[in-house]
Amino acid sequence: MTVPEAVSAIIPEPDPAPPVVRLAEGLAYGGDYNPEQWAREVWDEDVALMREAGVNLVTLGVFAWGTVETANGVRDWAWLDEAIELLHRNGIGIDLATPTAAPPSWLLAAHPEIAPVLADGYREPAGGRNAWCPASPVYRRYALRHVDALAERYGRHPALRLWHVGNELGGGNARCHCELSAAAFREWLAHRHGSLQAVNEAWGTAQWGHRFGAWEEIAPPLGRHGAPNPGLYLDYERYSSDALLSHYLAEKAVLQARSDVPVTTNLMVGAGAQVVDYASWAKHTAVAANDHYTLVDDPLREQDLAFAADRMRGIAEGRRPWLLMESSTGGPSWQRRNRAKDPGEIARHSLGHVARGSDGVMFFQWRASTAGAEQFHSAMLPHSGTRSRVWREVVALGANLKALKEVQGSVVEPARAAIVADDLAGWALQHGLKPHRGLRYGRELRTWHRALWQRGILCDVVPADADLDGYDLVVVPTMLVVDDAAAERLRAVPARGGTLAVTYLSGVCDRDGRVLTGGFPGAFRDVLGAWTDEFYPLQERERTDLDDGSDVEDWTERVHLDGAEAVLRYASGSLAGAPAVTRNGIGEGAAWYVSAPLAEAAVDALAGRLAAEAGLEPVVDAPPGLEAVRRVGPEHSYLFLLNHADTDATVAADGHDLLADAAVGPETTVPAGGARVVREAVRRARE
Incomplete structure (x- = not known):
């Protein structure tokens, strides 16, 4: 079980963050x-x-x-x-x-x-x-x-x-599935897990009696098997990423x-x-x-x-x-x-x-x-x-x-909202035998980002290992797998007075893809004050109503309250009367659980409530279709105004429009389909 050192997929620690690279005079x-x-x-x-x-x-x-x-x-x-x-x-x-x-x-x-x-x-x-x-x-x-x-x-x-x-x-x-890749994969597994027994434990190979007795028995996912071991699959995804990074x-x-x-x-x-x-x-x-x-x-x-x-x-x-x-x-x-x-x-x-x-x-x-x-x-x-x-x-x-x-x-001024995006969770959600095999990871990511974007609220999309201390609102969409360290950082958000929103199929499995027992979502049920015992995926063209008049498709869950309050309930079907969206107050913070893929209007309404609870405001007060983002440098701040609408938009801005080379203020009109970049008269400092 040896792999040439030149093609090792074992990745060293990265260097410290490098200085800003200047590629040209200006942009x-x-x-x-x-x-x-x-x-x-x-x-x-x-x-x-x-x-x-x-x-x-x-x-x-x-x-x-x-x-x-x-x-x-x-x-x-x-x-x-x-x-x-x-x-x-x-x-x-x-x-x-x-x-x-x-x-x-x-x-x-x-x-x-x-x-x-x-x-x-x-x-x-x-x-x-x-x-x-x-x-x-x-x-x-x-x-x-x-x-x-x-x-x-x-x-x-x-x-x-x-x-x-x-x-x-x-x-x-x-992904490559050749014999060389198989050998390199086994070497990578030995480095990651330390022993063959640890691999068997992580992957749960007692299921279907697939325990490995020698490293050479392990191969990449092969053929057209519709039921790959999720632990094997996730580790091969990890290895494949590391192999390319190694090159x-x-x-x-x-x-x-x-x-x-x-x-x-x-x-x-x-x-x-x-x-x-x-x-x-x-x-x-x-x-x-x-x-x-x-x-x-x-x-x-x-x-x-x-x-x-x-x-x-x-x-x-x-x-x-x-x-x-x-x-x-x-x-x-x-x-x-x-x-x-x-x-x-x-x-x-x-x-x-x-x-x-x-x-x-x-x-x-x-x-x-x-x-x-x-x-x-x-x-x-x-x-x-x-x-x-x-x-x-x-x-x-x-x-x-x-x-x-x-x-x-210059850099974008710090956001106070974050959405957690994790590639491993996406790989886990979209492959293998899941309760609903048609769900796609990007769906909820874009849904929740869109709701904040349309409100003009700047939002970072951060990886699972990100430092969350600067965020007052953190949204966790369909993060099926999570490790202990990431779960602890997320649970700390409401404890320090922030707002945490977790959607369905999050925190269900550990980072090896093993289900966390005791009720879903296992990694978050204590902080949420609510838990699920059964999944109810909806069939094609099936809809379930909520008590706010909206409906959901694709996914529902039987949710039980354990300290949280029900904000929305299912209003039809076998889950009628059961909680659909819950809120658990924790001191000055709160943890929300969304057990279904809400309709667009319902997500917008909930995002508005979450933003208000977290004290978030738009970059500027702007009409629909007008996107505003601010970058901050050592001497000036710059307000970017992009009008995606087919009508002119007027917004508060005071300073000098760099594109038109003209003073503006206290308001400026951004033409339909046009843009303004205003060096602000009063610099906005980085918080």
Whole structure:
């Protein structure tokens, strides 16, 4: 049971929080640049147009491994040398990627065994994204060899601002089930649990008589089994995340040995469970970076964006800005119907990320490709060129970001509300034999975030290990699994006078996926003063009424009071008269339990009551559709006002609008679909 040290998935402790990374003079602006896709004469036009648009940073070389290393050990640096020098002469900084997301075809042909294997034994063919197994020593040897050559050549180039490891790690290879992965998994289990007996105990292998008598008997989840052991499944998710993080750290170590330039990688943080545990990954990056694409059929795209940005701020621990590494100027290429953005959405979405903590706006990609899988993906310079609306908006956005130069390095003022989001809980909820196998983790996360967002209340979306002391309201949606330390931090919220709101299917299991006995939700029933003995999932198209006139679908529970009071009760069905929403007063604090997925209006009403109880107020008093967020720097505070409505909105603001370069106050009108960023006359201090 040995695994080569080079592919160990055992993760060291992260370094202390690094200082704020300054990527450009002001906010970073640009996108992925792929000069290798174009004839040399196009490059001069590219950099001229970049300067016109205000681009000051580009991501270079993401998929260029095979274009540089054209055969084993044979490298053609000339084109990359020329591209870097051209960008440097034009004052454009470089986020240089290690191109290891795309193993070259000669490597895949020589070593097809590096490709990941799916649970059914199918080995992924060449041509996809991240077509490599993180447990493969062959892949890692070739990858680190190329990274070392890249770092040796460019690690001290004056244009280099950031190292960018791979691309969306886990996007295409989040799980591998090959024999190498199985061996690495067993090594990881031995490190995590300490003994085979501890593994058996954690996974409850006495169930169905599946006790393991030797490490070699353990394999990753394989086949199409509809009833995997939840402990095995959760540990394989943990291992898979750590295996990919281990590869990131291996590349990072090679880069740091030859360069002092900060290192990061682009995450894919959004609603729901992520492909890996990004909250743990962010601690190993110099600047937390995210790729975010809205769904074109989402009626609240701006709230999805806000949720992702608030979650990025949560995993960056709010102490430093983060970076929007990728977004789109229009339709992406991977959705069912890839609709263009409406006029004004590019700027409003981009400023939405900046308002919530990003120190830049980056897109995929600079120039729209004419061939390849992403030939119809939108770009800063679209197929129609500079005559297009998109180009005009890209140039205007560059001017806006330049006007916001002084905002760089500031941070979002501290939120007093938090929603706890935990990838492990999401993995646990969505797989295996659950009382309701159709529930999705992101549902309640966005529901409760939307309710606070629409009230203008700033809310951090924080991981399960976050420090909660600064929050007066903490919402815990469907956090099925929880460890003792996290449960203790959550139970402490009402004890110190705060408000805790826990929803159905939270605190039911420990971190190994074992059910906590004595009544649901086991980890929280004492602080809630209420408990559940039976789950009543509703059938398709079945509804149950509540006594406030609303109804619920999908899920209900038989709740018993044990010190709490019933705020809402079920009004129909077999649970008629039983509590549905409860409140337990604890000194000056309170703990609430929500045993069902409430309708939107009911969530809004309850969120209003929770906010009032916690003493929370909106950032500003604004009409519906007007989003307000404040960033705070050492000398000034900045009020971002984004109008998502189709009518003008007037709001109290006093200071200087950086976008219009004009004084405003005591009120300002934000045009429909428009934005204001006001340097406030009186600085709002960080609390």
